[in-house]
Amino acid sequence: MDSAIETSAMRKVYLRILPLTMLLYLLCYIDRINVGFAALTMNKDIGLDAWTYGLSSSAFYLGYVLFEVPSNLVMDRVGARLWLARIMISWGLISALTAVVWGPSSFLVIRFLLGAGEAGLFPGVLLLFTYWFPDGHRARIISAFTLALPVSVALGAPISTAILGMDGVLGLKGWQWIYILEALPTVIIGCFVLAAMTDRPAQASWLTEPERNWLAGTMETERRAVESGGKFNILQSMTNPKILLLSLNYLGIVTASLGLLLFVPQIIKALGATNMGVGYVTSLAYVCGAISMFGFGWLSDRLRDRRWLLFLTCAMSTLGLVIAGATIGTWWSLFGICLATTGFYGTKGPFWAMPTMLLTGAATASGLAFINAFGNIGGALGPAIVGWLKAETGSFSGGLYGLAAFTGASMVICAVGLHIPRRVGVEVAAAQ
Secondary structure, eight states: OHHHHHHHHHHHHHHHHHHHHHHHHHHHHHHHHHHHHHHHHHHHHHTHHHHHHHHHHHHHHHHHHHHHHHHHHHHHHOOHHHHHHHHHHHHHHHHHHHGOOHHHHHHHHHHHHHHHTTTTTTHHHHHHHHSSGGGGGGGHHHHHHHHHHHHHHHHHHHHHHHHTTTTTTTGGGGGHHHHHHHHHHHHHHHHHHHHHHSGGGGHHHHHHHHHHHHHHHHHHHHHHHHHHTTTTTHHHHSHHHHHHHHHHHHHHHHHHHHHHHHHHHHHHHHTTTOHHHHHHHHHHHHHHHHHHHHHHHHHHHHHTTTTTHHHHHHHHHHHHHHHHHTTEEEEEEHHHHHHHHHHHHHHHHHHTTTTGGOOOOOHHHHHHHHHHHHTTTTHHHHHHHHHHHHHSSSSHHHHHHHHHHHHHHHHHHHHOOOOOOOOOOOOOOOTO
């Protein structure tokens, strides 16, 4: 009987929660990466040089990192429905305001505010998952949710370049239309979240009473199981050695993945590919990443393993980066890039299922936000390392080896530092 109730309840939860959160993340990344396409004409119009444009990434991540933990703590207090809607409407409006920047200073201010407005979305959704998805479903739901990331890159490129062609419509530049038109759905969906999202299982009128009771009881049993190993307060969720090791592991992964992302087109272009060919070949790496993300998330829940699958995916990333560096200038480097990307995205499910093996309650909110904020320092660090080593050595090989050192360090942390006892024993229904 319980198995039938679980199957029915979780099917409804997946259908209710997953599509909506994937849409949030999809819009988030489209609004985050559209600056790269707008820059094709915007930089000249508002007087941005290469240094100031590069500094805009630092401004964005500064706002993002500073407000990440406070944002998630507020969400734990006021509820996901209200706070995720606030985040979406805020960043949508700020993104649209980018259309009226008039110079470097105003652009940097807007990018900082955009980071502050978006802060808390990713860890906020992860926190939402801890309310609705038992431990045995955690890696799969996180992997499915983050599939929106490679999809957003694939969709964002043609959409943004098409909008850029609207130059002169109603007297606006093409880059201004990018910010306005891509912000509009974000604000609309933000308002929709207020009507469609449910904060907790106990409030879910779309579940039957037995389903609500089963889910609420399961989540409470798992909370007590995790706390049997010790209950963390908010400060401990950001200072405990295991949390710090998870943060360092994530920093290594993000530094390498974003460092590679920015330079993949240039590496492929150097092989003699056309501009269109660069787009197709680059998308191949994201296809590999998407398959890996889903596959390792499913495998992590099926095998009930987090640590060693995380180790394996970090090892794949390291090996891929080394191969790409050693074969730079040949098409074998593409194989290395695809292997590295497979590893990067494969980490998502196993990694983000690990913090909740330690954290409960408000500590989950602060801990998830702290780890994500710490890791996203790599958004500024990775590209800078590749650029610096490319300048010093004259080749991308040095930069790729440098990134491999980061994922290698993450791999070592997995092997020697991330033994986290699994106190939750959840049997996944055979139907899933």
